[in-house]
Amino acid sequence: MVSLFDILGPVMIGPSSSHTAGACRLGRMARAVLGHTPEHARIELHGSFAATGEGHGTQRAIVGGLVGLAPDDPRLRDAYAEAAAAGMTWEFAEVDLGAEAHPNTARFELRHEGEVVTVRGASVGGGRVEVTELNGFPVSLTGDYHTLVLLAHDEPGTIHTVTGVLSANGVNLATMRVDRTGRHQDALMTIEADEPISDAALDEIRARPWVKWARRIERTS
Amino acid sequence: MHSSIESLIRDAEASGLTLPRVVAAAEEAESGRSEAEIRNRIRNTLRVMREAIVEGLEGKVHSPSGLTGGRARRLQENGPRLLGGRVTETLARAIATLEVNAAMGLIVAAPTAGAAGVLPAILFSVAEALDLDEERLVDGMLVAGGVGGVIAQRASLAGAQGGCQAETGSAAAMGAAAVTWLAGGSGEQVATSVALCLQGMLGLICDPIGGLVEVPCIYRNASAAMQAIAAAEMALAGLDFPVTADEVIDVMGEVGRRMPVAYRETAQGGLAATESARRLVQIRPTKRPRGASA
Numbered sequence: 001m002v003s004l005f006d007i008l009g010p011v012m013i014g015p016s017s018s019h020t021a022g023a024c025r026l027g028r029m030a031r032a033v034l035g036h037t038p039e040h041a042r043i044e045l046h047g048s049f050a051a052t053g054e055g056h057g058t059q060r061a062i063v064g065g066l067v068g069l070a071p072d073d074p075r076l077r078d079a080y081a082e083a084a085a086a087g088m089t090w091e092f093a094e095v096d097l098g099a100e101a102h103p104n105t106a107r108f109e110l111r112h113e114g115e116v117v118t119v120r121g122a123s124v125g126g127g128r129v130e131v132t133e134l135n136g137f138p139v140s141l142t143g144d145y146h147t148l149v150l151l152a153h154d155e156p157g158t159i160h161t162v163t164g165v166l167s168a169n170g171v172n173l174a175t176m177r178v179d180r181t182g183r184h185q186d187a188l189m190t191i192e193a194d195e196p197i198s199d200a201a202l203d204e205i206r207a208r209p210w211v212k213w214a215r216r217i218e219r220t221s
Numbered sequence: 222m223h224s225s226i227e228s229l230i231r232d233a234e235a236s237g238l239t240l241p242r243v244v245a246a247a248e249e250a251e252s253g254r255s256e257a258e259i260r261n262r263i264r265n266t267l268r269v270m271r272e273a274i275v276e277g278l279e280g281k282v283h284s285p286s287g288l289t290g291g292r293a294r295r296l297q298e299n300g301p302r303l304l305g306g307r308v309t310e311t312l313a314r315a316i317a318t319l320e321v322n323a324a325m326g327l328i329v330a331a332p333t334a335g336a337a338g339v340l341p342a343i344l345f346s347v348a349e350a351l352d353l354d355e356e357r358l359v360d361g362m363l364v365a366g367g368v369g370g371v372i373a374q375r376a377s378l379a380g381a382q383g384g385c386q387a388e389t390g391s392a393a394a395m396g397a398a399a400v401t402w403l404a405g406g407s408g409e410q411v412a413t414s415v416a417l418c419l420q421g422m423l424g425l426i427c428d429p430i431g432g433l434v435e436v437p438c439i440y441r442n443a444s445a446a447m448q449a450i451a452a453a454e455m456a457l458a459g460l461d462f463p464v465t466a467d468e469v470i471d472v473m474g475e476v477g478r479r480m481p482v483a484y485r486e487t488a489q490g491g492l493a494a495t496e497s498a499r500r501l502v503q504i505r506p507t508k509r510p511r512g513a514s515a
Contacts, residue, residue: 002222004248005262007369007378007395008331008362011269014322015284015434017330018381048381052432052488055286057325077325103381125379126333 010127012071018104019049019056022123024076025220027065029131029143030108030119032217037067037086038110044095047103049123059092062106066090070220071127129220137179137188143220145174145192150205150214154180154187162189162205169201186212222247222370226415226466229367230408240402240411241360244367263359266329270318270341273328277317284323288435288501293317307346311450312443315342319439331362332369332378332391335427335434338442339392340365340399343449347400357403364402365395368415375467376474380427380486383477389438389445390422390473396449401456410456415466418452423469423476426484428491431502437492 012021031037043062045053053059057076064079065071067086075082083090097105102122109118120133121141131141134149141147148166152158159178166173172194180187197216206214223229223244233243245256252259276282280294293316300309315338322328328337344361347353353361369378372391377383397418401411422445430436464472483490492498 002370002373003252004222004244004259004363004366004370007222007373008263008266008366009329011266011327011329012334013325014328014334014337015325017334018379020325020334021330048487055431055433057285060325072327074327125381127330 006126006128010071012127013061013074013076016056017127018123018125019053019058020061020076021071021127022104022125022129023049023053023056023058023106024061024065024069024071025127025129025143026106026121026123026131027062027108028068028070028220029065029121029129029141029217030110030117031066031068032220033119033134033149033215034110034112034115034117035215036112038088038090038112040111041066041088041090042093042109043090044093044107046095046097046101046105046107049104049106050094063088063090066110134188139179139188139190140177141190141192141217143217145194146171146196146219147217148189148191148193148197148202148205148214149217150189151212152187152189152208153210153212154185155210158187158208158210159189161208162191165201165204166191166193166197169198171195171197171201222251222374223367224371224374226368226371226412226470229371230412233408239360240367240408241363244363244370247367260359263362264355266331267355267358267362269327269329271345273318273321273326273337274314274341274345276326277319277321278313282321282324282326284320284433284435285325286323286431286433286435288430288433289320289323289439291320292439293320307350308447311342311346311446314345315339315442315446316439318342319434319442323433323435323439331365332373332395333380333388335380335438336388336392336442336445338439339389339445339449340396342442342446343396343400347403351404353403361399361403364411365399368398369395371467372470372473375470377477382485383474384425384480384485385427385441386419386422386425386473387477388427389441390419390425392442393422393445393449393452394418396446397452397456400449401453404453404457406453406457410459412466413460413462414452414456416462416464416469417455417460418449419466419469419473420462420464421448421452423473426480426491427486428484428493429486429488430493430498432486432488432493
């Protein structure tokens, strides 16, 4: 839903809400999926991002987002220096994801201590973003909520347990989606919540034997 | 957010609330934020708008491409020649914000970064002319936001979807509504100002040189600010327009949908495709990112 402050904002570092602010938010969301500043990031840009990104500071904004800078942080101008100081290396490539892909799409491959996550998302206008793929699973994340994404072995009671832990920690759920690769295989759970998901809740969920990995994505709007 | 100007005006009449309060109440209901929080956040956006204008007028910001920077200051230093200081100041303020935007400065994308110069230029100039305090400016921003919300739902605010009419045109319509309200206009006059403003922006294409939010954007923000003032003056004087604001907004949406893709922020047509533009972009290639590991 469009809020008044999507119209009277966002407050942002220019020059483009889609190519700069949205690009930064995509970087932030990808970083949140990894849970750390990446040691190395490979970012592929598609369509308009690839064609006009440089003049809009798109690459700089993405790198800034990957080290945790917000779209209104003046340090975005020096994002490369900030990232270098944080010990991150990165590479950009152009990619053609086909005519169906949103023109402002980026694909991330982020590494930290042997772990690799992949994130695909698009800047859909006015600084708003949508993450559409996470580690190969289709998702739909906007960053408008506190989000929990977890990969679990598909067995009875997993949803009940996760929602139970969250409600016991005072977290009200806004949306929930479950996708599985097959019966009794892996299931990806995406939960968007009104309240922040605490460390305690996250640890409690991660402690379950059937949870392969769980990631908290802070609200980025 | 309201989905028509008509319902916005009707809600104000039915509830006895002012137009700004109707917009704030709708936001309150949807977001769960209190009216005080909403007004506070708008005060913050006004502060960022002011700072951007000051920074731009200093004339020291320059975009990486070199296409913009220093124009707002040059205008202020060399004008006014024709209609007095207020007009020149308003134009310079619109350009100043867009120059700060192009230089990766902090701005308020109201409603978009490419049209960020229009609303602050009109609001601050009218506030000076009418001696309005900050709270009245917050009211003006709420009216502008209500109108922008209607346009976002019925048409579009994005140049890539609807051309420049959707960006600077929408910003101007929002600004026209705001200052018509601030000058004491009725709900009907606010609606008329939106119609009068947007009808004059219909068909404006988005054809930025080099695909950058710079030229003609800085100049279109300036002229859109004038369009807004013209519409508000006419509406306040009681001039009418036979097509309703909502209908004009719908037409803007339709024109945008039927606009060739070359004129929708792709830099493939219009001014961007001229020989002069191509020469400029060749001479001033944008910098490749430095420090990248590959």
